[in-house]
Amino acid sequence: MRRWLFVLALLPSLALAQSTVTRDGVTLTQPQEAEAEQIGNQLRCLVCQGESLEESDATLAKQLRGIIRQQVVAGVAPAQIKAYMVQRYGIFILLKPPFSPLTWLLYAMPVLGLLAGALGVWATRRRPPRPQPLSDSEAARLKELL
């Protein structure tokens, strides 16, 4: 009896894992769809460049979403699916660019900005050298002028 109750309790989660959705012409399970969405959210729609593949209504985005889903169903690893896209469209398709000789300046910018700011602060805060005390003749001249 207890065992049956246990199985009964597990059924809803089993159903969730097995229930399928059809998106962009591909039928896949809920976890597979979640994985595909996660990949699509990291890729840029090249037609409407401010949007991700998941958000876009462009025909090309729809086709690429279909390809992602087919590959997810076929068991291709997310990194490999992203590599498939980069091979065709270059690193520009990645919404978060990887660190590379082309992008190091982008990532170094905050540090460089901080350094430039620190340099500026240091340069302006540096105390000017203390003036030499007046010599006797200078003191006499000052007294005369005043």
Added chain:
Amino acid sequence: MSPLRRRLLFGVPLALVSAGGAAMYTLLERMRTDQYDPHAFPSPLLGKPVPAFSLPGAGGLPGFASTDLAAPPRPVLVNWFSSWCAVCPQEAPQLAALARQGVPVWGIDYEDTPAALAQFLSTNGTPYARIGDDKSGLTAINWGVYGVPETFMIDKTGIVRWHFAGALTDDLVTVQLQPLLERYA
């Protein structure tokens, strides 16, 4: 305040603002003359052979395959277009001029129908020696094509040497394409 310090306080910001202004002017000028497009990105195909494909003919012309582009007798222009593409007719004069000059211009008709293609060719003329039919748009994805028109130049060893996304202009042909066509002739 020493005179040097005063000069620096005035001069350094002035120099920075002037340099920024000059850079911005160059940028806008290059955008105006189609030499720089902020939305463009380099095709990963540059310096590489085209991916394997084979497309049937369309518009009464023979199709072609990657094997036809492996070692062409002279550099070939592959022009992606479609009858539903609004800017494609704009580059018809440039493509026609290149074809007259003897450059093989091969078209790939992207996600199109035979009837619409026939209409497009009769309106805009046919600069193409061949037309491949990419009905599904899957060959386009393998080429990294993300819209029409896009044009690739493939040299005699089958390597992609030049790519442009957008309609060709006279400036583009004279400044960028012609020197490369001569270099790889």
